[in-house]
Amino acid sequence: MSAPTYTAAMDEALGRLTHIGFDQGGRFASHAPMAAEALAALGFTDAVSDWVEWSKTARRYSSEPTPTARIDVGDESAWRSCLGRYRRAADWAATFETQISEHGWHEVLITWWPRLVPGLSGALTHGLIRTAHAVRGVSATPEPTPLQLRELAHGLGYWAAVYTPLGTGLLGRRRPAAAADIRTDVIDSALSDLTARNAGIYASSTMSHPVPLVHTITAPSAVRLVLEHLPTDQHAPSYLAVLQASEALLARFGTRGMGCPDGTPTEPEPAHLRLDLLAAEAAQLRDEHAIKLAEAASREYAVRNDIRYLSASWALMERLKRF
Structure with missing residues (x-):
């Protein structure tokens, strides 16, 4: 039997996840839809279904909440x-389901993305x-399936519900330039600079918990995924917002054991690193962040051939095994 297509694998996964809520373990974002999608994007479409069933058993997900009141999107x-x-959160998700049904997913995305970007730091950028x-x-x-459109509505809904405005002058750091000062033609390169630096910092640092600083890589990489679907005037504000969020995460979680602030990789040795092996190792490990970082690292590495992406992915998996 041939492996299912990406869309078929994701539709089955999302169908099996419709009953879960927005969090797992009582206080963490539900990672199942994200990790399942990353696993499918890595090419392991035949493993998605089994991973979802494992996740439903291994993780404690909240139940899907019921909407309680309408949110009037016509009244700012x-x-x-x-x-x-x-x-x-459930009200927001229901609102976005209605909006997508009435206006289409792309129109909703370009309308609400700039409204939500200032609050992207909430829940460690998981929205x-x-x-x-x-x-x-x-x-x-x-033609996206109803389950795919529903998942987008729930992603936007969760983001709106955990919306947390970005601060300025984060822990004494100089504020980044205004959006008007950033040329749109350098955003791709700037994102690579940011993700490569953060990957190097992650790979060369020690930390009490292996997960939080992963988002200094996966959040900017997530912005890159969406930029092609946004008007160009939204590119610079998106980059600056995720830059500030990354700096805030580094300031909060990276102050101890920051082995290499400039992001130069020191370990593991490049001989240990192969893209295909990293992806397979992440799939076998099953951890959500290992899968998500392996996918983001593979994608960023395809844009810029920088060993720091692979080093960070390997370092995370080694730390998770010991954690």
């Missing part, structure tokens, strides 16, 4: 007052990341 003061209110994985899903086919 009304919907803005609902941003960052986690108890309204942004889940949305980006869903965008890749709906854009992979001329």
Whole structure:
């Protein structure tokens, strides 16, 4: 039997995940839809179904919440007052399902992306990341399935519910330039600079928990996934927002054991690194962050042939095995 297509694998996975809520373990973002999509994108479509069933057993997911009240997206003061209110997550998801049904996924994306980007740091950037994985899903086919569209609505809904405005002057750091000062033709290169630096920092540092700093790589990489679907005037603000979020994460979680602040890799040795082996190792390990980082690292490596991406992915998996 041949392996299922990406869309078929994801439709089956999303169908099996419709009952789960927005969090796992009581306080962490539900990673199942994101990891399943990353696994499919890595080419392991035949492993997605089994991974989902394993995840449902191994992780403690909340139940899918029920919407309680309508959010009036036509009244800016009304919907803005609902941003960052986690108890309204189901209301936000239902709202986006309606909006996508009425206006199409792309119109909803370009309307709401700039509204949500200022709050992308909430929940360790998982609203942004889940949305980006869903965008890749709906854009992979001329006719997205209802489950794919639902997942995009839930990604946007979760993002709106955990919306947390980015601070300025993060822990004394100089504020990045304004969006108007960033040329749109250098955004791709700037994202590579950011992800490669952060990957090098991750690979060469020690930390009490292996996961938080992973998002300094996966969040900018998630922005890259979506840029092609956005107007160019949204590119620079998106880059600057994820840059600030990355700096905040480094300031909060990377102050101890920062082995190499300039991001130069020191270990593991390049001989240990092969893209195909890293992806297979992540799939076998089954950990959500290992899968997501392996996918992001593979994609970033394809843009810029920098060993730091592979070093970070390998380092995460080794740390997870010991954690």
